[in-house]
Structure formats: structure tokens, C-alpha cells
Amino acid sequence: MKIINCPLNGPRNAQEFVHGGEFVAMPDPHRSSDAEWSSFVFLENNTAGVVREWWCHVPTAYWFIAERDTIKDEFIRTYDPSEVFRERVEFAKPPAQGS
Template sequence: MKIMHCPLNGPRNISEFAPGGEVTRMPEPSLTSDEAWADYIWMHNNHAGVVTEWWCHVPTSYWFIAERNTITDEIIRTYPASQLYTERMNFEQNAENK
């Protein structure tokens, strides 16, 4: 049985988790073309080696970050997203939504 450490819930069976893709910097929505936004959402590097990924503990809906080696599938470490994202992102409303 493969175990993943959830920063909130401790060690759990890997079947309780769902991957959410690579952690990448989000482009500025109001300055980004539709094509660039689609690339951000759907295109991933998928390189071999250690990657930083979003993961969700499904029973609690807790999202966190894991570093995983894609060659060996070893989970190197997991940590709360707040360690990487220290500030909230504020989105400006466009004139249509005000």
C-alpha cells in the first residue's frame, strides 16, 4: 500500500488523494490573451525528475503541495500551500461585473 503524508490529516492511503497538476505561476488574467490563458490551464511541462504539484485529500477537500519524482514516483515531501503562497491574489472586477 502506498502512503502519502497529508499536511492536515497525516499519513493516508494514496487512494484518498487526487492530483491537481503542476504548480506554476498564474499569469495576470486581465493582461493575458485567451491563448496564453488556455496554455496556463491545459499545458504542462511533464518533465522527468522532481516536480512540484497540487494534490487534494479528497475526503476533506484539503489542497496542498507535494514534491514528487516523476521517474520513481517517490513523494519527496508535502507541505501546506501557505508555505509557498504567502499572499492572497486579488482579482480586479471588470466593468461588466461591477
């Protein structure tokens, strides 16, 4: 069994975790074009090598960030999202409908 080091709970069996996808910045949903938004939703870097991703420890519903080598299948580092997000991400209010 593969062991993943959860920043909150320590080393745990990989079965306790869910892969949450690539760590990419979310575009402003109200101001991005269809192409930008579909790229965010559907397209993948799918890097062969070191990637940065979201993971979730399911028993605690705790989301964290992992740096992982997709060729060697090795976790390099896992850390709490507060290392990246110092404050809440806010988007400007949506433009008024019809404008």
C-alpha cells in the same frame, strides 16, 4: 498501497488523494493573451523528474503542495500552501468592456 503524507492528516493511503496538476502561477485572466491563457490551461511541463504539484486529500477537501519524483514515483515533501502563499493573490480589476 502507496502511502502519501498529508500535511494536515498524516500518512494516508494514496486512494484518499486526488492529483490536482502542476503548480504553476496563474496569469492575470483579464490581461493575458489567448496564447498565455491557453498555455496555462492546457500545456504541461510534464517533467520526467522532480515536480511541484497540487494534491487534494479528499475526505477533508484539503489542498496541499507536493514535491514528487515522477520517475521514481516517490513523494519527496508535502506541505501546506501557506508556505508559498503568504497573502491572498489579487489581480487588478478587469479593464472596462469595449475599451
